[in-house]
Amino acid sequence: MTTTESTETTPSTTETPGQTSSLPESTWNHHHLLDLDDCSRTEIETVLTLADRMREILDRRIPRVPALRGFTVVNLFYEPSTRTRASFELAGKVLGADVISVNSSTSSIQKGESLIDTVRTMRAMRTDAIVIRHAMAGAPYLAAEHTDASIINAGDGAHAHPTQALLDLYTMRRHVGDLTGKKVVMVGDIAHSRVARSDLWGLAAMGAKVVVCGPPTLLPLGLRAQDRPSHAESALPPVSIETNIDVALEDADVVIALRLQSERQEAGLLPSLHEYAANYQVTAERLVRAKPDHLLMHPGPKNEGIEIAGDVAKGDRSIIEEQVTNGVAVRMALLYLLSGRVDSSEVIAEARA
Secondary structure (H helix, E strand, C coil): CCCCCCCCECCCCCCCCCCCCCCCCCCECCCCECCCCCCCHHHHHHHHHHHHHHHHHHCCCCCCCCCCCCCEEEEEECCCCCHHHHHHHHHHHHCCCEEEEEEHHHCHHHHCCCHHHHHHHHHHCCCCEEEEEECCCCHHHHHHCCCCCEEEEEEECCCECHHHHHHHHHHHHHHHCCCCCCEEEEECCCCCCHHHHHHHHHHHHCCCEEEEECCHHHCCCCCCHHHCCHHHCCCCCCCEEECCHHHHCCCCCEEEECCCCCHHHHCCCCCCHHHHHHHHCECHHHHCCCCCCCEEECCCCCCECCCECHHHHCCCCECHHHHHHHHHHHHHHHHHHHCCCCCCHHHHHHHHC
């Protein structure tokens, strides 16, 4: 569980025309966003509902508002990224924040500067929020212990990717509404997927029925209740496990294909990528077992022809590109909430303009 300093933000409950829900009457109780394991359903709903307002801003002819004027965001990425990095940059700029992106290959990191020194340096420059992508699991947690700037985990090793999970939840909700009881099937490399771990926490909080599917070598230890030691009962939320993709996809409301990295074959976890594709690729033939109105998702970047067939990735049930758009709205909502600005009426008014 994540221990965070409290920044109370009570969103306005004013409704925007065309919206069926208002902002929840609750408080956002996090100074950092490190994962979703300590976020309640109500807190997640707060983010998703505010993201509705942010989508309205993005859909304007000139998508710019001054809601975060004077707020400084630093993107600190130690790994390559296209979607997440660009999404955070755009989210901050749309809200009027000052956004600085630090390239690890041309910064003092190359001279041996530690993560702790880097985040302290950023805070000394009066940075308000630091978005961190790092190859080492736990790096954002370490950073949060050494700065009072808000830390947002943009992916740490194979551990967590909470903003991807939130945008996945938001995208599902826009199509199916309440996720309670909805069957969500994740197919692929669950063991090494930071997206899968955060999705599991978020989906469990929202009441979805989650099925994970993949080769036994790509399923994390401890998913089965009987395999868990008593002290690890909360290591991951309860899910159903199915190694047969045809069985897993039966009556699915949402199917999430996860990227397969070639390193898994090199590590001896798979006989070959060809065999993986033959047994676990999400194809049109297999998707007929899901509900006719199912949603097909992928966190990107995707390997067409390996974990997902190209025709279904571009098909009429695919909402993969919508996930990218929604990622900007969700990250706008998070930056606003973490800024501690207590009234969202300015954002709502701007969305209505």
